[in-house]
Amino acid sequence: MAQAQHDMAELTEVAHALADAAGAAIQPYFRTKLTPENKDAQGFDPVTIADRAAEAAMRDVLAIRRPQDGIYGEEYGRQDGTSGLTWVLDPIDGTRAFICGAPTWGCLIGLDDGSGPILGIVDQPHTGERFFGGPNGATLTHHGITTSLQTNRATTALSGAKLLTTFPEVGQAAERAAFERVRDQVQLTRYGLDCYAYALIATGQVDLVIEAGLNAYDIQGPQAVIEAAGGIVTTWDGGPAHQGGRILAAGNKALHQAAMDLLNS
Structure with missing residues (x-):
């Protein structure tokens, strides 16, 4: 509706x-x-x-x-x-x-x-x-x-980005390898913040959250907040995020695309 x-x-x-x-x-x-x-x-x-x-x-x-x-x-x-x-x-x-x-x-x-x-x-x-x-x-x-x-951090290059996730393992072996491709390009990575990580994107404090294995109830609240603040939340392949799965949240389009390219390379 x-x-x-x-x-x-x-x-x-x-x-x-x-x-x-x-x-x-x-x-x-x-x-x-x-x-x-x-x-x-x-x-x-x-x-x-x-x-x-x-x-x-x-x-x-x-x-x-x-x-x-x-x-x-x-x-x-x-x-x-x-x-x-x-x-x-x-x-x-x-x-x-x-x-x-x-x-x-x-x-x-x-x-x-x-x-x-x-x-x-x-x-x-x-x-x-x-x-x-x-x-x-x-x-x-x-x-x-x-x-x-507003998610209005000026960062548009991964080299200046702050990345958060909850578990260092980030799902299965292939998913962890994909995450690490992004991790190795960013300025800073922090672990263990759960849903608070998504809130920090909305505040403009950090740039990216990457996770895997989420359910709808893990993402819909944070997704609404980030998107309302001007950010982007999708699956790793750019699809709708509201049913969960592999999630990529970003503060702006440039970082979202750069992270998505690495996750799928």
């Missing part, structure tokens, strides 16, 4: 209500002695009571405010709707960081109209930072003060 067919003011209000509810559910657990469960028998994919409480809190808000919409959440799966809109929720992106006490996790909220997110939030309640992206641009609200965001 086109954005003009929706009440964006109402949807924005609901998105913020979801972030408020998730933050209230998460905060009492942060930097406490949680015992995570492991969702991956072949590795370590932790989930905590905080993840589940946050998604349940957001679903409770939607049951009252937007019962006609679909929901796709990491912890409780899919719930069909009738409106053509789906709320795509990751209650805690970066649970590994969360259980280590590092504030690089966030609550991710995207609203998908079938072609991608029409608005999104990356919320970090511990630091009091909420990154929002929608049709009228991107903003950062920090302790009650809201400022506009």
Whole structure:
């Protein structure tokens, strides 16, 4: 559906209500002695009571405010709707960081109209930072003060770019090799920032995020924020990013193309 067919003011209000509810559910657990469960028998994919409480809190808000919409959440799966809109929720992106006490996790909220997110939030309640992206641009609200965001770093060459990713392995062996081709050309590479890395593109602090193996709920919130701030988010081959997979996010077209050329060379 086109954005003009929706009440964006109402949807924005609901998105913020979801972030408020998730933050209230998460905060009492942060930097406490949680015992995570492991969702991956072949590795370590932790989930905590905080993840589940946050998604349940957001679903409770939607049951009252937007019962006609679909929901796709990491912890409780899919719930069909009738409106053509789906709320795509990751209650805690970066649970590994969360259980280590590092504030690089966030609550991710995207609203998908079938072609991608029409608005999104990356919320970090511990630091009091909420990154929002929608049709009228991107903003950062920090302790009650809201400022506009733009990805307007002057860097257009990889030699001057700052690159972020969560895991040094970046997927399978071939994917890691592709990532390393970009890594070897940039000025600086940092690891382990989870969804916060995408927020830093929107603020204009960094230039590139490259990841692989993402789900829709990992990317739709950050994608909406970055695109609203003037950046670009696609798959490694330049396709739509909203279903996840191999993701390339960039602050401008020149860096996006340069990174994409190396990833696919």
